[in-house]
Amino acid sequence: MAIDLHCHTKISDGSLGIEELLSIAKRRGLAALSVTDHDSTAGATRAVILGKRMGVRVIHGVEFSAVDEQRGNKAHLLCYQCDHPDRLEGLCRRIGESRRAAALESIRKVMRYYPITPDLVVKCATGSTNIYKQHIMHALMDAGYADSIFCELYEKLFGENGCAKVAKTYPDVREVLTAIHEAGGVAVLAHPHHYHNEALLEELIELGLDGVEVWHHTHTPEQTEQLLTLTKERGLVATGGSDFHGMYARAVRPLGSTPVPDEQANALITYKEKKARAMRAGKEG
Numbered sequence: 001m002a003i004d005l006h007c008h009t010k011i012s013d014g015s016l017g018i019e020e021l022l023s024i025a026k027r028r029g030l031a032a033l034s035v036t037d038h039d040s041t042a043g044a045t046r047a048v049i050l051g052k053r054m055g056v057r058v059i060h061g062v063e064f065s066a067v068d069e070q071r072g073n074k075a076h077l078l079c080y081q082c083d084h085p086d087r088l089e090g091l092c093r094r095i096g097e098s099r100r101a102a103a104l105e106s107i108r109k110v111m112r113y114y115p116i117t118p119d120l121v122v123k124c125a126t127g128s129t130n131i132y133k134q135h136i137m138h139a140l141m142d143a144g145y146a147d148s149i150f151c152e153l154y155e156k157l158f159g160e161n162g163c164a165k166v167a168k169t170y171p172d173v174r175e176v177l178t179a180i181h182e183a184g185g186v187a188v189l190a191h192p193h194h195y196h197n198e199a200l201l202e203e204l205i206e207l208g209l210d211g212v213e214v215w216h217h218t219h220t221p222e223q224t225e226q227l228l229t230l231t232k233e234r235g236l237v238a239t240g241g242s243d244f245h246g247m248y249a250r251a252v253r254p255l256g257s258t259p260v261p262d263e264q265a266n267a268l269i270t271y272k273e274k275k276a277r278a279m280r281a282g283k284e285g
Helices: 018-028 042-054 085-110 118-124 133-142 152-158 173-182 198-206 221-234 263-284
Strands: 002-007 030-035 058-068 073-080 186-189 211-215 237-240
Touching: 002 018, 002 058, 002 073, 002 237, 002 263, 018 030, 018 042, 030 042, 042 058, 058 085, 058 173, 058 263, 073 173, 085 118, 085 133, 085 152, 085 173, 118 133, 133 152, 173 186, 173 198, 186 198, 186 237, 186 263, 211 221, 221 237, 237 263
Parallel strands: 002 030, 030 058, 186 211, 211 237
Antiparallel strands: 058 073, 073 186
C-alpha cells in the first residue's frame, strides 16, 4: 500500500474536489492521505470528516506560502495535525488577500492582450478560496488561446520575465513556524531543495522545526537519502507525497505516485505524543 501526505484540491490550485480526491484515494488503496491546500484549512477539515464516512484515513494538513527574508528565497511550510486550526485563520487570510490582489492585477494585464473576462476566470476558479495562475490559464484554454496549462503562453505571461507576472507578499517563514506551533501543529519544511532552502533548513531545525518533506518529485535520489539521514540524526519526522494537483500539475503525477513508506503516516500521527513525552521526561530529569 502507499500513502500521500501532500495533495491539493479545488480549495486551492488543484483540479479535483475533495470527494473526488478521496474516491480516487480509496480506489487507489492508499493507506493514508493528507489534504494540504495552500493557505487554507477548509479543505483539510472537510476532508477529515468525509474521510471517516468514506473509510479513508485522512491526516489534517495545510501548506503555507512564505519567504526566507534573509536569503530572498521562497519557502513552504506544511502544517500537520493542527489542534487549533482557527488560530491559523488570520495568517491564511493575510496570505490570501495578497494572492488575490496579485491575481486581479495579473488578470488586468492578461486582458490587455487577450479578450478573456474576469467572469470567465472566476468561473474556472469555482470552488477555490482564491484565484491562481492555473485558473487564468484555464480561462485562456476555454477561450482557445492555449492547449494546456503550462505551455509557451504560460511562460510568456507568468515566467521569470512574464508580462502578467505580479509579485505577492508572503510572511517570513520564521513567523509561520511560530504560528504553526502556537496552533498546536507539526511544522514540516516542504521540498527544501526545490526552493534552495538548504541553509534555511538548518536554521529552522534550531528554531524547533518538527520535520522535513523527504520524498518529493523535485528531489534526486541522493537528496532524498541525505534528507532521510538528517531526519534520523536530528529526531525529525520525515514526510512526502506526490504534491498532487490533478490536471493543474506541470507533469503527470497521479495520487500516490511518489513512493513513501507506510510507516511514515503513523510516525507523523504519533510525533506530537512522543515529543510531549520526551519533554516531560526532560523536566523530570
